[in-house]
Amino acid sequence: MPDTIVIKNGHIIDPSQCIDGIGDIFIEDGKIVRIEQKSGSPEAKKKKNNDFRSSELPNFQIIDASGLYVIPGLVDMHVHLREPGFEHKETIKTGTLAAVKGGITSVCCMPNTNPVNDNRTVTEFILRKAYDEGSCNVYPIGAITKGQKGEELAEMGMMREEGCVAFSDDGVPVANGILMRRALEYSKTFNVPIISHCEDVSLSEGGSMNEGALSTQLGLRGIPSASEDVMVARDIILAELTGGRLHIAHVSTEGSVRLIRQAKERGVNITAETCPHYFTITEDAVKGYNTNAKVNPPLRRQKDVEAVTEGLKDGTIDVIATDHAPHHRDEKLLEFDNAPSGISGFETALSLGIGLVNAGVLTMSKLIEKTTLHPAKILGIDKGTLKTGSDAEIAIVDMNKEFHVRSEKFVSKGRNTPFEGWKLKGMPVITICKGKVYDWRIDG
Amino acid sequence: MKDLVGIKELDRDDIERILDTAASFKDVLKRDIKKVPALRGKTVVNLFFEPSTRTKTSFELAEKRLSTDVLNFSVPTSSVVKGESLLDTVRTIEAYGVDFIVIRHSSSGVPHFIARNVKASVINAGDGINEHPTQALLDAFSIVEKKGGLNGLKVAIVGDITHSRVAKSNIYLLSKFGAHIRLVGPPTLIPDMADHGVEVFYSMEDGLKNVDVIMMLRIQMERQGKGFFPSTLEYFRNWGLDTQRLKLADKDAIVMHPGPMNRGIEISSDVADSGQSIILDQVTNGIAVRMAVMYLLGGAKKDA
Numbered sequence: 001m002p003d004t005i006v007i008k009n010g011h012i013i014d015p016s017q018c019i020d021g022i023g024d025i026f027i028e029d030g031k032i033v034r035i036e037q038k039s040g041s042p043e044a045k046k047k048k049n050n051d052f053r054s055s056e057l058p059n060f061q062i063i064d065a066s067g068l069y070v071i072p073g074l075v076d077m078h079v080h081l082r083e084p085g086f087e088h089k090e091t092i093k094t095g096t097l098a099a100v101k102g103g104i105t106s107v108c109c110m111p112n113t114n115p116v117n118d119n120r121t122v123t124e125f126i127l128r129k130a131y132d133e134g135s136c137n138v139y140p141i142g143a144i145t146k147g148q149k150g151e152e153l154a155e156m157g158m159m160r161e162e163g164c165v166a167f168s169d170d171g172v173p174v175a176n177g178i179l180m181r182r183a184l185e186y187s188k189t190f191n192v193p194i195i196s197h198c199e200d201v202s203l204s205e206g207g208s209m210n211e212g213a214l215s216t217q218l219g220l221r222g223i224p225s226a227s228e229d230v231m232v233a234r235d236i237i238l239a240e241l242t243g244g245r246l247h248i249a250h251v252s253t254e255g256s257v258r259l260i261r262q263a264k265e266r267g268v269n270i271t272a273e274t275c276p277h278y279f280t281i282t283e284d285a286v287k288g289y290n291t292n293a294k295v296n297p298p299l300r301r302q303k304d305v306e307a308v309t310e311g312l313k314d315g316t317i318d319v320i321a322t323d324h325a326p327h328h329r330d331e332k333l334l335e336f337d338n339a340p341s342g343i344s345g346f347e348t349a350l351s352l353g354i355g356l357v358n359a360g361v362l363t364m365s366k367l368i369e370k371t372t373l374h375p376a377k378i379l380g381i382d383k384g385t386l387k388t389g390s391d392a393e394i395a396i397v398d399m400n401k402e403f404h405v406r407s408e409k410f411v412s413k414g415r416n417t418p419f420e421g422w423k424l425k426g427m428p429v430i431t432i433c434k435g436k437v438y439d440w441r442i443d444g
Numbered sequence: 445m446k447d448l449v450g451i452k453e454l455d456r457d458d459i460e461r462i463l464d465t466a467a468s469f470k471d472v473l474k475r476d477i478k479k480v481p482a483l484r485g486k487t488v489v490n491l492f493f494e495p496s497t498r499t500k501t502s503f504e505l506a507e508k509r510l511s512t513d514v515l516n517f518s519v520p521t522s523s524v525v526k527g528e529s530l531l532d533t534v535r536t537i538e539a540y541g542v543d544f545i546v547i548r549h550s551s552s553g554v555p556h557f558i559a560r561n562v563k564a565s566v567i568n569a570g571d572g573i574n575e576h577p578t579q580a581l582l583d584a585f586s587i588v589e590k591k592g593g594l595n596g597l598k599v600a601i602v603g604d605i606t607h608s609r610v611a612k613s614n615i616y617l618l619s620k621f622g623a624h625i626r627l628v629g630p631p632t633l634i635p636d637m638a639d640h641g642v643e644v645f646y647s648m649e650d651g652l653k654n655v656d657v658i659m660m661l662r663i664q665m666e667r668q669g670k671g672f673f674p675s676t677l678e679y680f681r682n683w684g685l686d687t688q689r690l691k692l693a694d695k696d697a698i699v700m701h702p703g704p705m706n707r708g709i710e711i712s713s714d715v716a717d718s719g720q721s722i723i724l725d726q727v728t729n730g731i732a733v734r735m736a737v738m739y740l741l742g743g744a745k746k747d748a
Contacts, residue, residue: 216635217452219552219574219612289553333531335551337572 001435002061004028010065010396012037014072015369016376016385025070027392030435035386061437063430065396071368073105073136073393073433074350075384077375078170078195078249078273078321080342081107081138084125085114090326090413092126093133095346098412099324100438102346103395103428106137106376106383107324110170111148118143118154120162127163136433137393139165139381144183144194150174153183160190165379168195170249171296173231175201180235184244193247193271193378198231198256199297208337210283210298218286220336223298229255236263239270247378248272250323252297254307261316271378272311273319276352277343277418279308285418291332291339293418295325313361318374320367322349326414344414348405350397352419354426357399364399396430403427447559447566448737450575451616459581459617465736466585466729473509473732482735484511486743488544489537491517492569496548498703499569499579502727503546506734515542530554531561538562543743547571565741573607579702580613582733584621586726587657590698594621600651600693601625602683603661603710604633604672610702611661615640626651629683632672648683652692660685660701663710676709686712690720698722 005027012023012035023037076099082090090098092109099107109126111117117126123140130138142159146152148169156167167187173196174180180196187194204227209215211222232248236259239246251257251274260272277295282302285293293299311317325342332339353371356362362370372384382390405422407415431438445458472480488507492500500516507514517537537545544565547555552572559566570576584594591597599618605611605627615637618625625642627634628651634644645651652658663679673679685699699711699721707713716723 211636213636213639216612216637217639219572219609221573289556330529333529335530335549335557336553337551 001030001437003059005061005063005392005432005437007063007065007070007394007396009038010068010070012070012386013365013368014386015365015373016072017387019386020365025386025394027432030392032386032388032390032392034388063396068429069364069397069399071395071397072372072384072386073395073431074103074371075106075375075379075381076104076322076324076346076349076371077108077166077319077379078275079107079109079324079346080112080326081109082326083113083129084122088328092129092138094411094413095324095326096130096134096136096138098346098410100135100431100433101411101428101440102348103350103397103431104136104346105393105395105431105433106139106381108139108141108165108379110141110168111143112171116143116148117141118146118148120155120158123159123162123164135436137383139163139379141166141168141170141195143167144169144174145179148172150176150179153179153186156187156192157190160192164192165381166193166195166247168197168249170195170197173197173199173201177234177238181238181242184238184242184246188242188244191245191380193245195247195249196231196235197249198228198235200227200230203227203230207298208294209286210300212283212301214283214286218289220286225253225255225300225304228253228297229259232256232259236260236268236270240268243269246270250275250278250297251308251311251317252278252300252304254304257307257311257316261311261314264316271318271374272316273321274308274312274317275321275323276345276349279305279312280352280355281305281418289336290418291334291336292343292416292420294336294339294341295343296341309356309361312356312370318370319378320349320353320370321375322346324412326412327416328413329415332416342414342416343418344407344410344412344416346412347410348417348419348424350395351424351427354397354399355424358425392432394432395428397426398429399426401425401427401429445741447555448577448741449555449559449566449568451577451580451613452575456620459584459620462581462733462736462740463585463588465740466581466733469735469739470729470732473728479509479511481511482739483743486543487513487515487541488546488738489515489517489540489542491519491537491545491547493519493547493549494570496569498727499548502730503569503734506731506738509731510735510738512544512738515540530557534558534562538564544738544741565743567737567741570609572609573612574609575613575616576609577613578730578734578737579610580617581737582726582730583614583659583700584617585729585733586700586722587698589725589729590722591656594618594623597623597657598655599623599625599657599659600628600655601659601661602628602648602651602685604663604667605629605661606633606635607664607667608661614659615642626655628652630673633667648685648689649692652689655693656697658685658690658693658697658699660699660711662702662704663706680709684710684712685715687714690715690718700726703727
């Protein structure tokens, strides 16, 4: 990377500083040194005469961002990098590069690896791998319980010391109520969120898609919305009881949105996330037994999509995360009920989010808030910002660029997307991260 | 049409054509020499991932009556357990050069998946809790034989609708032909089928009133103790078909069952063996219907 980069004339959006306007960003030695906003302040006008003279400086790059958005690199607080243990699905190397392609510069990887990230040794391994081979920042999420078995608490304190930013048994719920209570209490010591995968397994067991008329029609066993709602209700009540920090993962139902909204109105200390597939597509994507549309929680009905969208709009849902869950092609080429759940989401997420902007649901600024400022705040990390002095982690977005989703072109090893062939509008064209400038336009 | 994966995928004309053709084959089956050369030189594989005696026997007999070469390929456990993927198994079989794949599998949608991936004609012999199309076709054939048609008939389907692929296929078929369908059983075993214009009854006394056809379903013993119903004794008291309850139906009502029956659990012996029962006709008609399906599909087209 050049020592100095200037991103000129872009529409800068940085919710962490309430910036939403045209300006230039100056980067030196991988750090943001200054933002100059064009309109308004007299100071900006004064500096106009003192423009950079590129020819005089060695190792200097100007990126013309006219007509483009310039945003902080996204913080994706819910991803599966699959390493260690499932390197045939994804590795830290491929996963982080795929994230960067999606405009994401920080990811939080869930602990359901093999071995499970339930102790500091695994955390250390992940961080070392990420340092050596990763293209973006990796923040591990530790398991709540040893082996994600739901029996006894894992060593949260030591994992926290090593670098874990949150705890979750994602993929499986903490079924035992008292254990969840203890986790919410104990984690207060370290002021870290407990991320809950809300599912009452006794209600969902054996199911492989949303329960309803369509599951009957396809002859697939259903997972009722109640399976999620019941657990969201329990965890909210436990958060209220303990004062612990609860973050609800991948909200998919109308009922969950309602419960979270009510809890927030009461002042309960909770946050929530959803994923692009829950605000974009319905259970109809499963028709034809499309295993790439098999995900947990399952894709729901239109009324749920609308409720999730409304929840994003009114602030009930704080964060958009991908739940990037890559799988090997062979694993998805199975009987629907035997195929694993998950969607490879890094390389479509921002575009699907922009879909909400184009549909008038969110402003671009709100979308960026839910993908940068909010997750960074919840995790207590100094990312997702363009503040002076912070690492230059930036995405440049072309809102008008259209493309067809072609999973064969994914950087991720996981080609499992229900959006195959979709025409999307708006995508990151340049990502700057860890001292590198990636220009995705070159690849067409 | 290349495959028969479900009744859902058929229209009325397709079904009528199959039933008409089955009538001709039924005549063949009454002859002294029951074999026709219709599909001589074609190869069929019966690929059963789930145990089956009746359906497999019926298919095999139908295949032999059509002069096909028959292979049986039974895979007792799921492909995952076995360590070979489903697609590998199917591609191996296709490499044998078969024209028809008759498949039964415990996962819904497997015949659809296979049909997309092979050139051979795929016939669904039961997939998970989705469909069992040839059973519904033979049931329709049997009803038409006794009642002259399907339109306007009152048909009660009794028992575990949720887990019954037989019930599902019958509902799809009968609703295409204007029958009035009633689903009767405990609420724990009746799924959301509002789209198909069915009526739901939790009481046999209400559900059987004046019906023309009673289709009983087999109760799987393993449902007991899983909370669907407390005991087979209680099940029979509430939803078993006995002579008393049969009297609530139309006096010419026919009683059907896809087999194998649990006598004393869903159906009493005197009803099963009564003059109103057409259970054995169903078995005979199954061969004719399966011959018709294979004949009409014709198998893989070599030039295609």
